[in-house]
Amino acid sequence: MRKSVLHSCGLAAVLASVWFWQNSTAQEPDDRKQQKSEPTGVATGAPHAPVKDALSRPITAGGFVDGAPVVFVDVTKQAGLDSFHHRSGTPEKATILEMPGSGVALLDYDNDGWLDIYLLNGSTLAALKGKEPAPRAMLLHNNHDGTFTDVTDKAGVANERWGFGVAVGDYDNDGWPDIYVANYGRNRLFHNNHDGTFSDVAEKAGVALGGWSTGPTWGDYDHDGALDLFVPGYVKFDAEHPPVGGQGGIPLSACQYRGVSFSMCGPRGLPGESDHLFHNNGDGTFTDVSKKAGVDDPQGYYGLASVFVDVDDDGWLDLAVANDSVPRYLYHNLRNGTFEDASYLSGFALTNEGLAQASMGIAVGDYNRDGKLDFCLTTFSDDYKTLYRNDGKINFSDVTYRAGLGAPTIPFLGWGTGFLDYDNDGLLDIFFANGHVYPAVDQRDWGTTWAQRPQLFRNLNGMKFEEVPPATGSGLGVVIAARGAAFGDLFNDGHIDVVLNTIDSAPVLLRNVVKNNNHWIAFKLVGGPKSPRDAVGAKALVTAAGTRQRGDVFSGGSYASSSDQRLHFGLGTAAKIDKVEIYWPSGKKEEVIVPGVDRILTVVEGQGVVEK
Amino acid sequence: MIQLAAPPWSLRALWLTVLLVFVLVPAHGQSSALAECTQTFYRGDYGTTVQLAEKHLRQYPKDVPVRILLARAELAQGKLREAFEELQKALAFDRRNIDALYYLSLVSREFSQREYQRLAALAPDSARVHQLLGEAALAAGDVTEAEGEFQKALEANPHFAEVSTELAELKRSQSKFDEAIGYYLDAERSGALNYDIAYGLGACYTYKQEYPQAIEWLRKAVDLAPDSAAGRFALGNALFQDGQLKAAIPELNAALRLEPRMKQGYFLLGRAYSKLGRQEEAKAAIKKLDELNRAEVPGREKGSRDDALGKPERNDRR
Numbered sequence: 001m002r003k004s005v006l007h008s009c010g011l012a013a014v015l016a017s018v019w020f021w022q023n024s025t026a027q028e029p030d031d032r033k034q035q036k037s038e039p040t041g042v043a044t045g046a047p048h049a050p051v052k053d054a055l056s057r058p059i060t061a062g063g064f065v066d067g068a069p070v071v072f073v074d075v076t077k078q079a080g081l082d083s084f085h086h087r088s089g090t091p092e093k094a095t096i097l098e099m100p101g102s103g104v105a106l107l108d109y110d111n112d113g114w115l116d117i118y119l120l121n122g123s124t125l126a127a128l129k130g131k132e133p134a135p136r137a138m139l140l141h142n143n144h145d146g147t148f149t150d151v152t153d154k155a156g157v158a159n160e161r162w163g164f165g166v167a168v169g170d171y172d173n174d175g176w177p178d179i180y181v182a183n184y185g186r187n188r189l190f191h192n193n194h195d196g197t198f199s200d201v202a203e204k205a206g207v208a209l210g211g212w213s214t215g216p217t218w219g220d221y222d223h224d225g226a227l228d229l230f231v232p233g234y235v236k237f238d239a240e241h242p243p244v245g246g247q248g249g250i251p252l253s254a255c256q257y258r259g260v261s262f263s264m265c266g267p268r269g270l271p272g273e274s275d276h277l278f279h280n281n282g283d284g285t286f287t288d289v290s291k292k293a294g295v296d297d298p299q300g301y302y303g304l305a306s307v308f309v310d311v312d313d314d315g316w317l318d319l320a321v322a323n324d325s326v327p328r329y330l331y332h333n334l335r336n337g338t339f340e341d342a343s344y345l346s347g348f349a350l351t352n353e354g355l356a357q358a359s360m361g362i363a364v365g366d367y368n369r370d371g372k373l374d375f376c377l378t379t380f381s382d383d384y385k386t387l388y389r390n391d392g393k394i395n396f397s398d399v400t401y402r403a404g405l406g407a408p409t410i411p412f413l414g415w416g417t418g419f420l421d422y423d424n425d426g427l428l429d430i431f432f433a434n435g436h437v438y439p440a441v442d443q444r445d446w447g448t449t450w451a452q453r454p455q456l457f458r459n460l461n462g463m464k465f466e467e468v469p470p471a472t473g474s475g476l477g478v479v480i481a482a483r484g485a486a487f488g489d490l491f492n493d494g495h496i497d498v499v500l501n502t503i504d505s506a507p508v509l510l511r512n513v514v515k516n517n518n519h520w521i522a523f524k525l526v527g528g529p530k531s532p533r534d535a536v537g538a539k540a541l542v543t544a545a546g547t548r549q550r551g552d553v554f555s556g557g558s559y560a561s562s563s564d565q566r567l568h569f570g571l572g573t574a575a576k577i578d579k580v581e582i583y584w585p586s587g588k589k590e591e592v593i594v595p596g597v598d599r600i601l602t603v604v605e606g607q608g609v610v611e612k
Numbered sequence: 613m614i615q616l617a618a619p620p621w622s623l624r625a626l627w628l629t630v631l632l633v634f635v636l637v638p639a640h641g642q643s644s645a646l647a648e649c650t651q652t653f654y655r656g657d658y659g660t661t662v663q664l665a666e667k668h669l670r671q672y673p674k675d676v677p678v679r680i681l682l683a684r685a686e687l688a689q690g691k692l693r694e695a696f697e698e699l700q701k702a703l704a705f706d707r708r709n710i711d712a713l714y715y716l717s718l719v720s721r722e723f724s725q726r727e728y729q730r731l732a733a734l735a736p737d738s739a740r741v742h743q744l745l746g747e748a749a750l751a752a753g754d755v756t757e758a759e760g761e762f763q764k765a766l767e768a769n770p771h772f773a774e775v776s777t778e779l780a781e782l783k784r785s786q787s788k789f790d791e792a793i794g795y796y797l798d799a800e801r802s803g804a805l806n807y808d809i810a811y812g813l814g815a816c817y818t819y820k821q822e823y824p825q826a827i828e829w830l831r832k833a834v835d836l837a838p839d840s841a842a843g844r845f846a847l848g849n850a851l852f853q854d855g856q857l858k859a860a861i862p863e864l865n866a867a868l869r870l871e872p873r874m875k876q877g878y879f880l881l882g883r884a885y886s887k888l889g890r891q892e893e894a895k896a897a898i899k900k901l902d903e904l905n906r907a908e909v910p911g912r913e914k915g916s917r918d919d920a921l922g923k924p925e926r927n928d929r930r
Contacts, residue, residue, distance in 0.1 A: 049755035049786050299905065327905070344879055344898050345886045353818075353849055354876025384787070395887070397853070402821040407787045 047258055048382050050447025051411050060381075060411050060434065060452040061479045065469040071422060071456060072475025072498065072510035080140070080148045081117070081499075082506045087135040088122035091504065092439060095242040096235060096266040097184060098122070099437045100164060100304065101415070101483030101503035103215065103560030106490070107168040107177045109155070110196055113600075114142040115490050115564055117499055118179060119507055120163035128185075128239055134160040137181070146491065157198050161185045164234075165305075165560035166484075169218030169227045171280055173533040175526075182213035182231055182560070184239075206286045211273050212237055215361075217556030219308025219317045220532050220585055221293075222337055226280040227532045227555075230295070232303025232321055233273025235266055243270055257438055258446060264438070268325050272300030275321065294331070294339045295319060301326045305361050307557035308537065309373055311346075312394050315587055317537050320348065322359035322377060322559075332394055342394050348375065352398035357383055361485070361559035365419030366550040367428045368462040371541070373552065376405075376430050378414025378559065381448045385409040385417070385432060387465075404465045405430070405457060411448050412455060413437065415559040416485020420496040424518035424570030426547060427459035429468075433500050433559070435481035451479045454500070454510075475510035482508070488564025494520040494598055496568060501561070519571040519597040523580075525553055528605030530586035535605070537585040540567050545574035571597055645672075649681045653688075661685040676702045680711050687719055692726070695719050739769035746778065758782060773803030780812055789816040807836040811843055818846065823854035834863075841871035849880055857884045875904050 053062035076082050089098030102120035109116050121135040128134075136158040140148035152158050157179065165182035172178065176192035186208045190198035202208040212234045218227040237243075243265040245255030254269025255262055275297035278286035290296035297303065302324040308317040311330070319339060321329035327349035331339035343349035350356055358380035367374050372390035379385055384406045388396040400406050409432065416433035423429070434452035442450050456476055457465035470476035475498075484501035491497065495512035502508055521542065525535035539552045551567035571577070580592040584605045592608050594601060602611045645668035652660040665682035669675060683698035696719050702712040732741055746761030759782060765775040780795035796813045814830030817823070830847040837843055848863035861884050868877045882897035 046785070047753075344882055344901060345894060347883060350876070350879055352853060354879035399821065401789075401819050406819070410787060 046382060048410055048447065050445060052447065058411065058447045058449050060436075060447070061449040063453075063470060064472040064477045066472045068469040068471035068474075070471045070474040071468055071512065071514055073513050074475045074478050074508055075146070075511045076506060076509045079146060079509050079511075080150075081119075081509050083150060084119050084121075084138045084140075084507055085135075086119070086121055086501060086503055086505060086507070087124060088503050089124055092263070093437065094263045095237075095239075096264055096270070097125075097162070097212075097237055097239060097242070099264060100214070100234070100560075101435075101481075102163050102501050103166045103416075103484030103558070103562070104486045104499050104501040104507065105166040105168050105179065105562040106486045106488040106499065106564045107179070107562065109139070109177055109179075109192060109198075110141070111176065112142075112144075114144050114492060115488050116140060116142050117148060117486075117490075117509075118157065118166060118168075119499075119501055120159065120166050120181065120484070120560075122164075122503070123162035123184075125239055128162065136160055137163055142490065151196065154196055155198055156200075157188075157190050159183070159188060161188070165213065165215035165231075165556075166562055167216040167218050167229075167556040168562040168565070169229070169536055169555045170532065170534040171218065171227045171229070172284060173226065173527075175533055177534065180207070180216050180218070180229060180231075182216050184212045184237070186210055187213050187231065201284065205284060206288070207231070207278050209276060213273070213276075214303055215305035215322075215556060215558075215560035217306045217308050217319075217554075218532075218536055219319075219555065220280075220537055221277075221308065221317045221319070221333055221339075222279065223316065223585070223587070224280075224282065225527075225530045225532060225586070226282050227534075227536060228280045229278040229286060230306050230308065230319060230321075230556075231276045231278070232306045232323075233275055233297065234302050234304060234324070236271040236273050258444075260440075260444075262438060262440065267302040272297070272302050274300070275303050275306075277319075289337070293337060294341065295329075297321075297329070299326070301329070303329075304359065305557060305559050307362050307364055307554055309364050309552065309554065309557075310537065310539070311373055311390065312392075313372065315583070318342075318394075320362055320364075320375065322362050324360065325356065325358045325380075327356050328359050328377070330394075346394045347396040347398070348388060351386060351400075357386060360413075360415045361417040361433075362557045363417040363419050363430060364552065364554060364557055365428045367419060367430070367459055369427070369547060369549055371548070371550055373550070376417060376419065378417045378432055381411055381413040381436060383410065385412075385414050387430075403463065408457075408467050409455065412452055413448065414455075415483045416500065416561055418485065418487040418498075418558050418563060420487045420498075421520075421568065421570035422456065422496055422512055423458070423514050423516060424494065424520045424572070425459075426518075426544075426549060426570045426572040426574075427462060429459045430457045430465060431455070431485065431487070431498060432457075433482035433485035433498075435483060435503065449479070451481050453477060453479050454482060454485075454498075475508075478508055478510075480505060480508055483559060484561040485558050486561045486563045487558075489522065489566070489568060489600075492600060494522070494568075496564075518573065519575055520569060521571060521577060521594065521597050522566050522568045522600040523551075523582075524566045524600065524602045525582065525584075526602060526604040526610075527584060528586060528588070530588075531584045531605055534565060535585065536565070539583045540569075541579075541581040541583075542569045542571075542577060543579040544569075544571050544577045566600065645675070646678050646681070649678055649685075653681055653685055658685040658688045662689075674705050676706045676709055676712065679705075680709075680715060683712075683715055683719075687715065687722070692719055692722055696723075737764075737768060739765040739772050739775065741765075742768060743772070743775050743778070746775070750778075750782065755782065755786070771802040773799040776802060777806075777808055777812070781808070784812055784816055787819070789819050792816050805832065805836070807833050807840065807843070810836060811840075811846065814846055814850065818850050818853070821853065823850050826850040827854060827856075839870060841867045841874060844870065845874060845877055845880075848877070852880050852884050857888050860884050873904060875901050878904070 051059040105118040106115045117140040119138045121137045126132045139152045139155045141151045162184035167180050168177050179190040181188040188200045189202040191201045213231045214234045216231045243250045245252040255265035277290045279289045305322040311318045316333040318333050319331040330343045330348040332342040359377045361378040363376040374390045375388040377386045387400045389399045412434040413436045414432045419428040432455040436450045439450045456468040481503045482500045498510040500508040527535040535553045536555045582590045601609045679702040683695040686695040699716045742761045742765035746758045749757035762779045776795045776799035780792045783792035793816045810833035814826045817826035827850045833843045844867035848860045851860035864881045878897045878901035882894045885894035
């Protein structure tokens with residue numbers, strides 16, 4: 001029986017290959033020679049064996065646990081989000097343009113105190129040529145009752161271009177959030193008109209670019225009180241002449257994954273799009289200072305996400321960029337309008353062993369409560385999602401395996417990500433939105449799937465994480481091709497919810513339904529005259545029950561998405577806050593007296609708490 | 613002068629004719645022999661093919677195509693050793709002959725299969741049979757099957773160090789480091805410590821970020837194979853991660869001497885120098901890394917694309 005099976009499988013060929021393999025590796029004890037297949041196309045990790053659940057489903061679309069506590073509930077339909085349908089080219093994903101998908105933003109565009117949702121849409125090659133109507137982005141107004149209303153037409157933010165990234169920032173300091181949209185083609189800067197409408201001022205402002213832009217970020221890098229804008233670029237792509245393996249200098253290996261050829265090629269093998277830093281002139285226009293500032297991406301790396309973040313707590317925003325398939329960038333702000341490339345020396349560019357990853361999204365937060373900001377990066381399948389501990393002085397250590405995030409994340413292909421305290425215990429947990437880029441993986445026994453479930457890792461003690469079991473039928477059990485992910489308290493109930501933009505499908509709204517007695521506090525920060533009005537770049541330190549937590553106001557990160565800019569702190573059982581310190585972008589430090597917990601407070605720079 | 617000038621033309625023509633006869637007659641002989649052998653071979657008359665080829669090769673021993681045909685006829689008759697020897701002779705005359713190499717691989721495969729069948733018939737449930745089946749499954753990419761066969765091999769022989777090591781390496785490649793460590797330690801207990809075991813244990817402890825143990829095992833690995841760039845780098849990495857920066861530097865430099873294009877080595881070397889405040893050396897290491905990256909970033913520099921994509925960016929994390 002065994003003999004016949006083996007013969008039918010071509011035993012002779014297999015045995016011969018074993019013979020050659022053994023002999024070739026026996027000569028030198030360098031185990032790199034034993035790698036069976038090399039990473040190509042977008043992949044950077046070596047193939048792993050499939051991990052399957054008890055029902056033989058790949059773990060990426062299985063592993064559900066009956067009776068496990070429910071953390072999130074999928075309320076997409078009840079909330080009215082199912083009227084949006086994302087489109088990204090063909091179902092087969094014939095070109096790289098159709099692969100990355102779009103982001104999502106959570107913003108209170110009408111200043112009513114409730115988060116609204118802005119979902120970007122993709123497009124099709126036919127729509128680009130004007131042969132069919134272009135898919136539209138959607139702005140959903142929060143009705144304060146758990147439902148949302150489509151207000152896209154009135155707001156004028158349909159975009160109708162191939163949208164990828166979105167970042168929210170009040171660039172003109174008028175107290176109303178504006179929206180930057182990164183497209184394939186010209187980008188948009190939607191200026192908030194304060195009446196529920198927006199005007200696209202990208203051309204006038206000088207930030208329209210062209211080419212292929214991805215996950216942008218706002219931040220006041222030069223301390224002039226006005227938000228500047230960074231826009232990473234992905235690939236130089238000609239939709240009329242998409243790359244073909246073996247032609248035009250594109251190697252065949254650029255169009256392969258696990259040794260199988262696909263029509264989609266890249267990003268490796270394709271020329272990279274430049275990154276851009278726009279300095280805010282304070283008069284509604286911007287100047288491209290990328291080259292002068294030293295962040296123009298001379299390597300032509302494949303940027304997908306970015307975030308302004310003060311990694312060394314010197315009060316000046318540094319810049320992190322997630323690049324696909326090549327080293328990441330970390331630029332240190334030299335406080336003179338320029339940055340130095342600290343990517344390698346900081347350790348952020350590569351893993352502990354000096355290996356590049358395909359980075360899609362960036363989470364930033366102080367998970368170990370040491371007062372310094374750490375990073376977590378989403379990556380390709382067959383690779384772990386990397387946790388970097390900030391060791392100070394612009395040094396990072398890859399502590400992924402020690403933290404328990406190694407093996408469980410390997411089969412998944414991650415995109416949007418964020419640190420969030422989902423259970424309000426005072427420790428930042430980690431969420432990964434997952435989904436593959438090759439639909440054809442479903443036809444192969446590679447242990448990964450096109451549609452994947454998201455992952456939530458609970459922070460146990462500031463050092464170690466443990467995956468929260470995906471309860472059957474719960475929000476963690478949805479199997480989707482997720483891309484963008486944004487985090488925020490959509491229902492003002494003290495629990496962080498998640499919105500996922502899903503490629504070729506409806507979005508997913510995961511409502512946090514954790515029931516416990518933990519307390520919380522949230523702050524909406526409003527900057528003074530010398531800070532950006534939306535306080536991007538501010539940090540708050542909250543001390544309660546002897547522990548101190550840190551929260552920072554960001555715009556961008558995750559994958560191509562923008563999250564709630566209010567700072568949320570879980571307090572555990574502490575019903576009282578001992579101290580709140582706020583470090584404003586202007587450089588001012590302020591201690592704030594808070595009247596109590598379990599509430600959202602607005603704090604104005606120099607004025608303390610002004611309203612509940 | 614005219615009379616003197618004429619003979620050289622006639623002599624030249626004569627000389628050319630003789631030369632052509634010498635060149636073309638053997639060539640004709642060779643091509644006709646090849647044609648004859650080919651005809652008999654494709655008729656399935658292998659015995660005649662062998663006779664014709666041997667006769668021809670006695671006269672023209674360097675006729676590689678005919679020798680390959682002879683080998684094929686012997687292979688078709690199941691005379692593996694004879695076929696093997698003829699192909700070796702063919703390669704001695706033309707070491708890059710693709711046909712000879714192809715048929716040599718077929719002969720080797722037949723050898724391999726024949727020996728496996730002998731082994732399987734002799735001891736169907738022996739540890740060696742399961743080991744071989746496991747290796748075959750692994751080569752075919754069926755890790756589950758491979759693990760099952762290796763387990764059966766260990767059931768048949770619990771002290772089989774080779775198989776324990778193979779299982780350990782399989783587990784390490786799947787990032788299951790605790791299981792891998794268990795198998796490596798079994799292998800060490802069952803046999804003498806070798807480089808694979810020491811390196812594997814060091815790599816596992818490195819990934820678990822238990823650096824003192826990693827360093828201990830990697831030092832043993834480097835002692836066993838001082839010229840292994842991977843071993844030197846792994847030791848340098850573990851020392852670096854453990855904060856032993858000064859000790860890491862010579863190991864990383866040794867790795868780079870052995871493998872000057874190892875980007876990871878420059879990365880860690882630069883970081884180690886930087887942390888020690890030796891900024892010039894740090895910059896030099898990062899510059900080297902940058903140069904290697906520039907040469908390899910696809911789509912940026914013409915001529916470098918194929919090279920960049922042909923090289924794995926990530927090495928085996930085992």
